[in-house]
Amino acid sequence: MRHTPIEGQQIQTLKAFYALMAQTRELRLAMVKDLYAGATADAADIGSLKNALGSLEGIPGSGGRFQLKLDAHREIEVELDYEINELKKDILYLERGEAALVTHLEEIHTDFRKHVDAGVAMLEGKKFNAFITDRDGTINNYCGRYRSSVQSIYNAIWLTRFAERCCENPIIITSAPLKDPGIVDVSVNPENKIVYAASKGREFIDLTGTRRSFKVAPEKQQILDQLNEQLKALVAQPEYEKYSLIGSGLQLKFGQTTIARQDISKSIPAEESRAFTEKLTGIAAELDPEKKNFRIEDTGLDVEIILTIEGDDGLKDFDKADSVNYLASELGLEMSRGPHLVCGDTGSDAPMIDATMAHSKETHAIFVTNEEELRDRVMGACPNAVIVPSPDMLVAILNTLAR
Ligand SMILES: [Mg+2]
Known part of the structure; x- marks a missing residue:
């Protein structure tokens, strides 16, 4: 058509x-x-x-x-x-066709075939209860600007094939928002084949297409809503509009707001970026003078304003282990029954392995990284793990398993 x-x-x-x-x-x-x-x-x-x-x-x-x-x-x-x-x-x-694309991938990546074979050998013939994966840098090549990180066609076909044929509960957990803009706006998988769990899992669209979300105390939600309104008004001013266009832009996540203050190319002069950051922390401090509700992280590129939630040790923010456990109960995953597959590419994805292993030792992991520290962390947490250097290899593994 x-x-x-x-x-x-x-x-x-x-x-x-x-x-x-x-x-x-x-x-x-x-x-x-x-x-x-x-x-x-x-x-x-x-x-x-x-x-x-x-x-x-x-x-x-x-x-x-x-x-x-x-x-x-x-x-x-x-x-x-x-x-x-x-x-x-x-x-x-x-x-x-597919064979020509695979040949191209073999040409652009060293040892492509070797890595794909290792992943396939570990996972061949398995049907996974939960397939839990990060998106950016894991199953999707990394893009500096979230809004233009549109999923490619071959990627969607390969991923969906694997999700449908080899998994009961395929779930993408991302720290990005759900939509406007969010994971929905940059994904092209057919509908209702994969759960999109955004904002680290706290808002998600299940396999029936229903949007569901984590419960947050209304007074906490209200203060985050106020912050978001002020930030939207801020970037509506011509002087500050650029911060909604560069890098991460303005992302209103569930329980967390991210706003770019710089991009990888350093498009904003350092002094201007620093002054903008001060403006942001000022707005947050005015709404939360006792620092009970927000925790602020400055990555150098983004300012993350995170709503704190109650944890075992007092106030803590939501990590990806919390995401796994929340989704396991919300979606009724019965995760004591494996096998499971967990995929990620950064240290913040590693807690997904720990949480999944706590449910079932029949857990496998594929991580995309070239960093020794993360490799050791993954191999230490999960005996059945394979490390690959590129998302292209991971999606090729999944497609091979599905064929
Ligand atoms: Mg990632």
């Missing part, structure tokens, strides 16, 4: 760039739905993806860095590796 076309266009602003990426999301979602149902791709749709690719490649720049207007006064330089490479992979997949 042929879908709404994407025309070639001249992209000059960051806003126009996001609008184009949103078009590719709509098209990819519609195409995946057809392809997953057994249709072949329409040449006109592939042409639309090529137009999108050409439009991205036509943005002025050099050496893999592109210039976009951030506001009337300022240009920023962005890398578009993720957006361009994933479009190229999709076009290759659609025009020349």
Whole structure:
């Protein structure tokens, strides 16, 4: 079936760039739905993806860095590796087929086949009760800007195939929000095949398509709502709009708000970024003078304002072990029954292994990392673990298992 076309266009602003990426999301979602149902791709749709690719490649720049207007006064330089490479992979997949894409992956990654074989050998023939995975950097290649991290077509087909054929309860747990913008806006998996658990699992869409969320004390929710209103008003001012466009942008998560103060390319002058951070902490302090409700983390790129929840040792914030346990009870996963598969790419994903192992020792893990410390942490927590250096290898493992 042929879908709404994407025309070639001249992209000059960051806003126009996001609008184009949103078009590719709509098209990819519609195409995946057809392809997953057994249709072949329409040449006109592939042409639309090529137009999108050409439009991205036509943005002025050099050496893999592109210039976009951030506001009337300022240009920023962005890398578009993720957006361009994933479009190229999709076009290759659609025009020349899965084997050609796999050959391409073998060419761009050292020891691709070796890593895929190791993962397949560990997991072959298993049907998982819970498949619990992080998204960014794990099953999806890493993209510096969340809003343009649109899932590629081949990725959605491979992941959904695995979810449907090899898992009873496939769940993506992400720290990003659910939508507007959130995981729903950048995903193109067919509906109701995978649980999207956003904000570290505290808000999720289950396999019937119902949105559900964690209960938070109303007075705590109210203070976070007030904070969010103030931040939305802040980035509506022309002077501050850029912070909603760069890096993480403004993300209103369940129980947590993230706002960018800088991006990887350091588009904002250091002094201006520092002053903005002070403004943010000032707003939070005014709403929570006794620091009972918010904990603030400054990653250098983002300011995270986190609502604290009651834990065993007083106030603590929600981690991904809490996510697993919350979802296990909400979704009735009966996790004492394995096997399970847990996938992640950072230290903050490791608690998902601990929580899952506490339910059943029949737990397997695949982590995407090149860091020795995380590798040791994963291998120490889970005897049945495989480490791979790239998300491409992980999704290829899952697709191989599903075939
Ligand atoms: Mg990640």
